[in-house]
Amino acid sequence: MLKLYYNPGSCSLASHAALEEAGLPYETELVDLTQNVQFSEDYRRKNPWGRVPALLIGQDVLTENVAILNYIAGLVPERELLPKAGLAHARAIEWLSLLSSTVHVAFRPIFRPNRIAETEGGQKDVAATGLNSLKSVLSLLDQRLGEGPYALGDRFSLCDLYLFVFVLWSRRPMLDGKLGALPNLDAFAERLATRPSVSAALAQEGLAWPKAPRTV
Template identity: 35%
Template sequence: MLTLYYAKGSSALAPHILLEEVGAEYAVHEVPITKGAHNEPAYLEINPKARVPALMTPNGVITENPAILTYIAAIHPQAHMLPDTPFERAEADALCAYLCATAHVAFAHLLRGARWADSEEAHASMKAKVVNNLRDCAKLVETHHLKGPWAMGERYTFCDPYLFLMPRWMGKVGVDVSDYPKLAEHHNAMLHRPATLAVMAVHGI
């Protein structure tokens, strides 16, 4: 049995959707970060990073979206969510690393600037750059990391629900996904999958 620790509307959306896609047996445990639940001792026992998502497995806890997504894919081989060759797997892993370390980090400078600087002027300067940075990320993904219609081409894989987050980050700062046709097509295709819709309903979005 798996338990996903999630906050509504957070990046936990990605593994939540993948759990639905693979038909996993799983439970969810909400961690309301707006109430500070991620900093409570009970949750820090689960994930000392004080972040969501975290996935409780029979062997222990997994943190970090790229690791959680590939783990879910690996233990549900019948769902065929991993690419077939080492090179394609590396392409998918590279997209996840880019989303995790560049795109999500770019977005985090909007409201989480306190992670990297203390002065309010610095936070304002960070916020001012988020739009341009997310535009750069969208262009890079559109050109180099998205084969279409799915990230890896004709087949939906573990990285598609992660890519689904990117237009959401863009939308929060007014960057229109329709400026990026392949990304827009991907987002629209995601929005037509029952697993996506079921999870969005749970998240209230």
Template identity: 80%
Template sequence: MLKLYYNPGSCSLASHAALEEAGLPYEAELIDLTQNAQFSDAYRQKNPWARVPALQIGDDVLTENIAILNHIAELVPEKALLPTEGLARARALEWLALLSSTVHVAFRPIFRPGRLAETAEGQKDVAATGLNSLKSVLALLDERLGKGPYVLGDTFSLCDPYLFVFVFWARRPILEGKLDPLPNLDAFAERMRARPSISAALAQEGLA
């Protein structure tokens, strides 16, 4: 049995949707970040980094979306959820790494300025500078995605729910009216919302 530890709307949504896409039996346990549940002794025994997602696989625990998404894809090879060979494999890993590092990190100054500056003035400056950086990252992402329909072109992969997470974040109230138009990403988000695996994960997390 697989068990996913998640927080609603966080980057763990990618792994949640991936489990739904794979059709694997699993349990899901909420780790409420607003209550600092990630810092509990019980959870730190599973993930010492005190983050989500974490995927329990029997007696083992796997952390980090890139690793979890790869493992899920390998559990159902017949569904071809990620490429397995050659340049196609490398391209998928390129996208997963980009999303995990550059794109995810670009949101941090806006969502969590307190982790980057102590004073109110410093946090305001961090958020303002971060917004400019985020706009640049999202503009490049919109251009690179193009018309899609998917991250890797005409074929759905587990890169897609991961990208969806960040388009979902771009629609948070704190960013309302602050971002430039992102037509390709917006169209992509609507396609993803219509996908049963993603709509099911959103519903289970109370985000439908």
């Protein structure tokens, strides 16, 4: 039995939805980041980095969404959740790498400025600079996605579940009206939110795609 260590609404949502998409039996265990459970001795034994997600596979633990998504896809090759070889496979890894580095990192100065600056004024400056960077990153991402309908064009893949997480983050109230229009990303996420695997993972984590349109 697989066990996913997650926190609601965090990037672990991608791996959570992937397990649903794969139709695999699994369990979940909440890692409450608001209570710093990720830094507990017990969790650090599973993931020394103190982050989510982590996937328990028997006696082994796998961390990082890129690795976990690849592993899940490999468990159900008949579902073709990621391309298996060639340029298509490389393009999927390109997307996953972009999301796990450039896109994820762009949110950090806004969500956690206290990890970069100590003073209140410094944190405001970090968040303001970070917002400009995030707007640029998301605008480029919107252009790259185009009309899709998926990250890899006409073909759904686990890349889409990871991308969905960051579009969902961009709809948090603290960012309302600050990111400009992202029509391709919003249309993509609205479609994906109705996918059974995504709606199931959202429901289990007590989340939902916003009903109101993005304020620009």
